[in-house]
Amino acid sequence: MKKVAVIGVGETRFGEHWYKSFRDLAVEAGIKSMEDANLERKDIGALFVGNMSAGKFIGQEHVASLVADHLGFSGIPCIRTESACASGSLAFRQALLSLQSGAYDAVMVEGVEKMTDIIGSQASLALMGAGDQEWEASVGLTFPGLYALIARRHMHEYGTTPEQLAMFSVNNHKNAVKNPDAQFRFEISVEDVLNSPLIADPLHLLDCSPITDGAASVLLATEDFIKKKKIKNPIWVLGSGQSSDTVALQDRKSLTAMFVTIDAAKKAYKQSGLKPKDIKIAEVHDCFSINGLMAIEDLGFCKKGEGGKFIEDGNISLGSTVSINTSGGLKAKGHPVGATGISQIIEIVKQLRGECEKRQVDAKYGLTHNIGGSGASCLVHIFGKEK
Amino acid sequence: MKKVAVIGVGETRFGEHWYKSFRDLAVEAGIKSMEDANLERKDIGALFVGNMSAGKFIGQEHVASLVADHLGFSGIPCIRTESACASGSLAFRQALLSLQSGAYDAVMVEGVEKMTDIIGSQASLALMGAGDQEWEASVGLTFPGLYALIARRHMHEYGTTPEQLAMFSVNNHKNAVKNPDAQFRFEISVEDVLNSPLIADPLHLLDCSPITDGAASVLLATEDFIKKKKIKNPIWVLGSGQSSDTVALQDRKSLTAMFVTIDAAKKAYKQSGLKPKDIKIAEVHDCFSINGLMAIEDLGFCKKGEGGKFIEDGNISLGSTVSINTSGGLKAKGHPVGATGISQIIEIVKQLRGECEKRQVDAKYGLTHNIGGSGASCLVHIFGKEK
Numbered sequence: 203m204k205k206v207a208v209i210g211v212g213e214t215r216f217g218e219h220w221y222k223s224f225r226d227l228a229v230e231a232g233i234k235s236m237e238d239a240n241l242e243r244k245d246i247g248a249l250f251v252g253n254m255s256a257g258k259f260i261g262q263e264h265v266a267s268l269v270a271d272h273l274g275f276s277g278i279p280c281i282r283t284e285s286a287c288a289s290g291s292l293a294f295r296q297a298l299l300s301l302q303s304g305a306y307d308a309v310m311v312e313g314v315e316k317m318t319d320i321i322g323s324q325a326s327l328a329l330m331g332a333g334d335q336e337w338e339a340s341v342g343l344t345f346p347g348l349y350a351l352i353a354r355r356h357m358h359e360y361g362t363t364p365e366q367l368a369m370f371s372v373n374n375h376k377n378a379v380k381n382p383d384a385q386f387r388f389e390i391s392v393e394d395v396l397n398s399p400l401i402a403d404p405l406h407l408l409d410c411s412p413i414t415d416g417a418a419s420v421l422l423a424t425e426d427f428i429k430k431k432k433i434k435n436p437i438w439v440l441g442s443g444q445s446s447d448t449v450a451l452q453d454r455k456s457l458t459a460m461f462v463t464i465d466a467a468k469k470a471y472k473q474s475g476l477k478p479k480d481i482k483i484a485e486v487h488d489c490f491s492i493n494g495l496m497a498i499e500d501l502g503f504c505k506k507g508e509g510g511k512f513i514e515d516g517n518i519s520l521g522s523t524v525s526i527n528t529s530g531g532l533k534a535k536g537h538p539v540g541a542t543g544i545s546q547i548i549e550i551v552k553q554l555r556g557e558c559e560k561r562q563v564d565a566k567y568g569l570t571h572n573i574g575g576s577g578a579s580c581l582v583h584i585f586g587k588e589k
Numbered sequence: 590m591k592k593v594a595v596i597g598v599g600e601t602r603f604g605e606h607w608y609k610s611f612r613d614l615a616v617e618a619g620i621k622s623m624e625d626a627n628l629e630r631k632d633i634g635a636l637f638v639g640n641m642s643a644g645k646f647i648g649q650e651h652v653a654s655l656v657a658d659h660l661g662f663s664g665i666p667c668i669r670t671e672s673a674c675a676s677g678s679l680a681f682r683q684a685l686l687s688l689q690s691g692a693y694d695a696v697m698v699e700g701v702e703k704m705t706d707i708i709g710s711q712a713s714l715a716l717m718g719a720g721d722q723e724w725e726a727s728v729g730l731t732f733p734g735l736y737a738l739i740a741r742r743h744m745h746e747y748g749t750t751p752e753q754l755a756m757f758s759v760n761n762h763k764n765a766v767k768n769p770d771a772q773f774r775f776e777i778s779v780e781d782v783l784n785s786p787l788i789a790d791p792l793h794l795l796d797c798s799p800i801t802d803g804a805a806s807v808l809l810a811t812e813d814f815i816k817k818k819k820i821k822n823p824i825w826v827l828g829s830g831q832s833s834d835t836v837a838l839q840d841r842k843s844l845t846a847m848f849v850t851i852d853a854a855k856k857a858y859k860q861s862g863l864k865p866k867d868i869k870i871a872e873v874h875d876c877f878s879i880n881g882l883m884a885i886e887d888l889g890f891c892k893k894g895e896g897g898k899f900i901e902d903g904n905i906s907l908g909s910t911v912s913i914n915t916s917g918g919l920k921a922k923g924h925p926v927g928a929t930g931i932s933q934i935i936e937i938v939k940q941l942r943g944e945c946e947k948r949q950v951d952a953k954y955g956l957t958h959n960i961g962g963s964g965a966s967c968l969v970h971i972f973g974k975e976k
Contacts, residue, residue, distance in 0.1 A: 203691055223723070249833075256718075257644040261726065263718035264673040264836060267965035271835045277852060279831035280966060281679060284669045286651040292668060296683055302690035304590055331643075331650035336610070339648065444666035446636075448658045449651060465664060578654035579667060 207436030210239025210421035216536030231417035247306030252293030286332030286574035290543025291581035313544035332575035350402035366510030368395035378530025385536030414536030443469030462580030478502030485546035594823030597626025597808035603923030618804035634693030639680030645715035673719030673961035677930025678968035700931035719962035737789035753897030755782035765917025772923030801923035830856030849967030865889030872933035
């Protein structure tokens with residue numbers, strides 16, 4: 203297969219953008235990534251847009267053409283992909299495969315979501331579109347509820363404590379302070395988490411990722427294009443893995459291991475020829491603290507059931523065994539669902555380029571882990587400085 | 590690029606399925622296509638699902654994983670694509686490029702939409718998600734209104750008559766009588782169209798495609814897979830073209846020529862090495878009669894402005910110059926938006942295989958033309974019996 207690399211990145215600040223529209227955010231991120239790569243419009247062969255639910259959030263479908271329209275790209279193929287909260291990484295993988303097919307030389311991949319134009323309860327309902335409407339939403343389940351069931355079972359099986367879950371959020375917030383694009387740039391303590399309102403027992407408010415507006419954009423190109431344009435500092439895609447599982451939680455074999463993470467990671471590790479021990483930096487999908495904790499186990503950074511202790515022993519903090527969510531993660535950087543996967547990739551690319559300043563980590567490889575819903579889809583990508 | 594062919598097709602009947610859910614329809618179509626190709630689950634490397642707005646129609650996103658779940662496919666990569674009413678063909682093209690990248694050997698591509706679970710006015714609002722929310726929907730425009738503007742301008746510039754527009758619908762209904770999967774299996778006359786209620790002047794009710802439930806599925810495979818499995822009668826993808834334009838009508842250079850059709854067709858013709866005169870059968874996107882008429886011009890079957898006369902002179906009927914919409918088209922076969930592009934492909938595949946019985950046409954090549962919204966996206970595919 204052709205070698206492909208990320209050659210440009212750009213994103214908006216994540217947060218509540220009450221004075222910017224969906225299209226404003228998408229254009230801002232897109233232009234930043236074009237400037238970063240020093241490319242022109244004519245270089246871009248196609249536009250991929252990861253977006254979960256613009257239909258529900260802003261009444262707008264057809265969003266890939268819309269973004270191209272406002273970027274002045276009309277005429278090129280425009281592709282929107284959706285896989286709930288993994289929509290961004292799905293767009294990335296489809297862009298990757300399209301480049302490898304030979305259809306394009308360079309493409310833009312955006313992730314974008316505008317979530318604050320509707321009120322909170324409607325946003326929760328929109329997000330529940332990622333769950334099973336007939337078997338889960340119909341009985342009143344929402345995402346905090348689904349992940350609370352998972353967390354409770356993990357605590358029962360492995361003795362994981364609320365304190366250990368809290369420590370995941372604490373680490374995220376600590377890193378977010380050093381990320382100018384993050385939504386919540388302040389530190390929190392374990393006590394803050396445990397004293398925050400109980401959302402769905404055992405998950406507190408500070409175990410949960412927020413509602414966020416934001417857009418993130420990367421430019422992907424083939425090796426030939428990179429050589430021809432003499433582009434410096436490409437960050438290569440070494441592995442791409444994608445998997446799926448049942449949408450309803452009740453149909454899964456296990457609540458405490460995410461099959462999609464294990465399977466997508468297996469595929470990505472195999473393609474890259476790397477192992478978990480080679481990965482020193484990873485952005486993992488912590489829509490809730492328990493999901494971040496399980497990701498560490500399922501990606502192979504520690505054994506199943508030992509995630510709590512792994513965190514407690516200081517293995518995920520900046521510059522430790524494996525630096526997890528140096529961006530602040532979904533919890534503190536923010537979680538504009540369709541944009542999240544692309545933003546994770548941007549963090550890894552910037553880390554591997556050495557552009558992360560106060561949160562910079564020394565790493566040769568980096569990994570992103572993006573989950574849809576309660577684990578019905580997952581994409582894992584592995585990146586490296588060298589091919 | 591690798592050669593890819595359609596090796597299996599299956600669809601539900603199109604219509605109002607009040608006793609079948611979204612997932613029921615998707616499973617029915619999927620299994621039919623598996624039976625048609627005589628493949629097993631383990632042969633399928635990925636599932637692509639074209640769907641426009643399940644979030645609005647049934648509250649459900651994450652639909653590719655959902656369909657895989659209910660087909661028993663969990664574990665494979667699941668990709669939902671959306672480009673309004675062109676979502677199905679977009680899924681098809683992404684599947685094609687993914688196969689050509691080498692990622693998979695055989696994949697399933699479904700299109701599915703369940704539109705009748707909400708009331709008509711809500712369905713119209715959901716469909717308006719394909720237009721520009723800020724510049725079109727906000728002033729009260731709906732799709733009949735947008736296409737009425739286009740039709741009025743076409744009549745002004747080229748003298749196209751309401752009778753000629755009506756003849757497009759008449760041809761569709763005539764063909765639909767011979768298609769057991771069609772929603773409206775009865776003939777209509779020009780007078781019926783002109784006497785039907787005026788929806789948006791000059792478009793009457795019978796100029797407009799209906800609200801429809803339905804699913805359609807095709808299996809796509811590489812040449813190597815087809816040889817290995819000794820699959821008979823593959824229908825080869827000879828050309829694939831995709832283009833985009835502004836979402837809002839006001840920003841277009843022309844109202845009476847669809848840039849996206851012209852551009853996508855140019856790309857598909859070039860890739861296939863074929864010209865319009867080589868095409869004897871085509872499924873074109875007649876969400877409204879005017880769009881079908883313009884497609885005939887923009888695909889090159891007649892000159893710009895002469896579409897009305899071309900139809901009037903009998904050039905689109907079964908077995909004539911170019912047999913248009915032998916399936917019944919969007920007007921009479923029905924238009925479950927996300928499923929439409931795949932259903933168009935199924936009609937062409939069945940025609941090229943010689944399986945269309947009373948509506949069978951003698952053709953070596955066939956073309957599908959699928960538009961999103963009022964022309965912000967378009968995909969054209971060309972198929973042949975030989976590579």
